[in-house]
Amino acid sequence: RKFVTKLGESYPNDLLADKEVTCRVEVQEIKRRHLPPVDNDLARDLGFADLNELREKTKENYAAHMEEEAQRDVARQLMDQVIAANPVDPPESLIEARLDHSMQRAAEDLDRQGVDPRHSVDWAAYRAENEPHAKRAVTEEILFDAIVNVEGxxxxxxxxxxxxEKHQEGQPEGxxxxxxxxxxxxxxxxxxxxxxxxxxxxxxxxxxxxxxxxxxxxxxxxxxxx
Known part of the structure; x- marks a missing residue:
């Protein structure tokens, strides 16, 4: 069976995010998912002492996620104002380099999925669509570097x-x-x-x-x- 769907803007593959794609599926078997009861046994299976601890940890994780989202939004708004107050015309060479890097990563991602990047993507359209994002990223880098230099x-x-080390917590010593x-x-x-x-x-x-x-x-x- 074939069907057309539109992927969300947050889809992990930039080439496919916010795009309509044609999907082909073949049903091989149908399974029914039986969800376990939400109780102390489930909590212990997940490594918690009881259901209350699981609920508290879930709340903490959700609150942390929302705080990260809020901080990203604050950062974006701040940089909007910094850029408006300090207009920068970034060198075209830096924008092109950023686009080249983005395209290389996207092509490698497709290749890992078994998709031939040479024939599956309109790279000219991809480059045009992502040029504003690349320009913004380069502009932010220039301004950040200026702040770093001025402030020492x-x-x-x-x-x-x-x-x-912070990102390697829980890993073997060394x-x-x-x-x-x-x-x-x-x-x-x-x-x-x-x-x-x-x-x-x-x-x-x-x-x-x-x-x-x-x-x-x-x-x-x-x-x-x-």
């Missing part, structure tokens, strides 16, 4: 290693050190440092902004003035 923000090697060594060799260690510098620059912008938090509602927004 620095990130020491130890801080980068601590960040790596894993973070080997990851850091590999990252130094392939250049991603300095890439992580740059990302941390830009986050610190954003934190500095936030510290000088007046951020108003409004009660959540159907039309609520977070407003800020830099």
């Amino acid at each position: 923000i620095e990130i020491e090697d130890a801080e980068v290693i601590a960040e790596i 894993t973070a050190a080997s990851v850091a060594q590999r990252m130094r060799q392939d250049g991603s260690f300095d890439g992580l440092r740059r990302a941390m510098l830009r986050r610190r620059a954003l934190d500095l912008v936030k510290s000088h902004a007046t951020i108003e938090t409004v009660e959540a509602g159907p039309e609520s927004t977070t407003e800020n003035d830099s």
Whole structure:
């Protein structure tokens, strides 16, 4: 059976996000899902002491997710204002490099899925569609780097290693050190440092902004003035 559907904007593959796609499916078997009762036994199976602990952890995870969403929205609004106050005409070469990198990653993603990227995507259309996003990203990088330089923000090697260790929690001892060594060799260690510098620059912008938090509602927004 074939059917046409539209994928959401948040679909993980940028090439397919917010696009109509034709799907072909073949039913091989039909199963009925039996959900277990939500009780203490289920909680213990999931590694919790009881149902109350499971519920509390679920609430914590949801609250953390919503906080991350709110922080991303605040960052976007702040950068909107920073860009408006500091117009930048980013070099075309940087925009093109960003697009090349995006296309390379998209092609590799398709290849991993068994899709031939040479014949499955209109790359010219992809490039045109993503050019505004690439320009925005490059503009933000230029402004962040300017803030870092003007304010003299620095990130020491130890801080980068601590960040790596944070993401390697629960892994065997020595894993973070080997990851850091590999990252130094392939250049991603300095890439992580740059990302941390830009986050610190954003934190500095936030510290000088007046951020108003409004009660959540159907039309609520977070407003800020830099």
